[in-house]
Amino acid sequence: MAATACDHLMQPVAARAVAAAEDHETKQQKSSTNQVVCFGELLVDFVPTVCGLALGDVPAFKTAPGGAPANVAVGICKLGGNAAFIGKIGDDEFGYALVKVLKKHGVETRGVRFESQARTALAFVSLRSDGEREFMFYRNPSADMLMVPGELDSELISSAGIFHYGSISLISEPCRSTHLAALKIAKEANVVLSYDPNLRLPLWSSAAAARAGIMSIWQQANIIKVSDEEVKFLTSSCSCSTPAAASDADHVQTAAAVLHDDDDETVLNCLWHPDLKLLLVTHGADGCRYYTPSFKGKVASLQVQAVDTTGAGDAFVAGLLSKLVQDFSLLQNEARLRQALQFANACGAITTTERGAIPALPDTHTVLRSLSSKLP
Numbered sequence: 001m002a003a004t005a006c007d008h009l010m011q012p013v014a015a016r017a018v019a020a021a022e023d024h025e026t027k028q029q030k031s032s033t034n035q036v037v038c039f040g041e042l043l044v045d046f047v048p049t050v051c052g053l054a055l056g057d058v059p060a061f062k063t064a065p066g067g068a069p070a071n072v073a074v075g076i077c078k079l080g081g082n083a084a085f086i087g088k089i090g091d092d093e094f095g096y097a098l099v100k101v102l103k104k105h106g107v108e109t110r111g112v113r114f115e116s117q118a119r120t121a122l123a124f125v126s127l128r129s130d131g132e133r134e135f136m137f138y139r140n141p142s143a144d145m146l147m148v149p150g151e152l153d154s155e156l157i158s159s160a161g162i163f164h165y166g167s168i169s170l171i172s173e174p175c176r177s178t179h180l181a182a183l184k185i186a187k188e189a190n191v192v193l194s195y196d197p198n199l200r201l202p203l204w205s206s207a208a209a210a211r212a213g214i215m216s217i218w219q220q221a222n223i224i225k226v227s228d229e230e231v232k233f234l235t236s237s238c239s240c241s242t243p244a245a246a247s248d249a250d251h252v253q254t255a256a257a258v259l260h261d262d263d264d265e266t267v268l269n270c271l272w273h274p275d276l277k278l279l280l281v282t283h284g285a286d287g288c289r290y291y292t293p294s295f296k297g298k299v300a301s302l303q304v305q306a307v308d309t310t311g312a313g314d315a316f317v318a319g320l321l322s323k324l325v326q327d328f329s330l331l332q333n334e335a336r337l338r339q340a341l342q343f344a345n346a347c348g349a350i351t352t353t354e355r356g357a358i359p360a361l362p363d364t365h366t367v368l369r370s371l372s373s374k375l376p
Helices: 013-030 068-078 093-104 154-158 175-188 207-215 228-235 255-259 264-271 312-324 328-332 334-351 364-374
Strands: 035-039 043-048 061-066 082-090 108-115 122-127 133-138 162-165 192-195 223-227 278-282 288-291 296-299
Touching: 035 068, 035 154, 035 175, 043 093, 061 068, 061 093, 068 082, 068 093, 068 162, 068 312, 082 093, 082 154, 093 108, 108 154, 154 175, 162 175, 162 312, 175 192, 192 312, 207 228, 223 228, 223 312, 228 264, 228 278, 264 278, 264 288, 278 312, 278 334, 288 334, 296 334, 312 328, 312 334, 328 334, 334 364
Parallel strands: 035 082, 035 162, 043 122, 082 108, 162 192, 192 223, 223 278
Antiparallel strands: 043 061, 122 133, 278 288, 288 296
């Protein structure tokens, strides 16, 4: 009978611990900067001042800096960490303003490039009454899509403790080749690779293209964070959602159906790969699930009144990476990993209480105060 990903979690603890310790030692020897380098898009979000209206009916918008990788970089710095951003923006007023925001928050910007032939990307966001969003993007093309491999700061990437990225930069050339080149540099330097696909379906030519594009680099990442909705999307055509041992046809279910029951087996069989150190599935207000080679579980989140969920996932990632880059041994200690995830959940929850992504990202004091007052 073929082994499943769940079997991997049942391997002897001692053997896993030795392998994890060796990997941890190598990472710590290489990474002396404790810096998280984020690669991808930096743009301007236009956030409506009134919730529950269609974009055409919104009376006014509030501009806010955004772009998932940039949000993560700022989030880490606001938490007292060390982060850099690599990407391309327009040689225009929006671009200059965005770099100013990054610098204001302490993000290293030496990897930022300016493009004179295209404008900085814009995103108009429609907020439902529950804070959930719909997007309309202006990027055809935008500056971030035109970054070429020769514009990468190789030294910045190879010296990172963690290299973090999304999937939007995989949509078109030349940025896709630039993304792959950056991954190659990071991997050859033994940098920990962190991946948050951050699915934005309207930007892709089709759902199939989005699924294929996101999964094309899946096997390279050491840390992956996905939302529950993204799991459903990515595993909707997965053929391994049920182990081969289930000979009774009545027990065979599709991946999408299983996921409605938060089934760990489906997530692991469809999404786990041998180089993963941590797989995270976020569930919004319900917290997150975590999977490592040694253990798995769930961590609850703070309960807040959500105003705008923009940037909540990025705040979660920033909270986790800010802890992890300081001490990779968290991945071998479940109690400490749960504490880090509790902190990350709080970062995400707090961010939903204000409109816009970067303006709403919390500092450490705010997170700790909220944790002490709202968690039992």
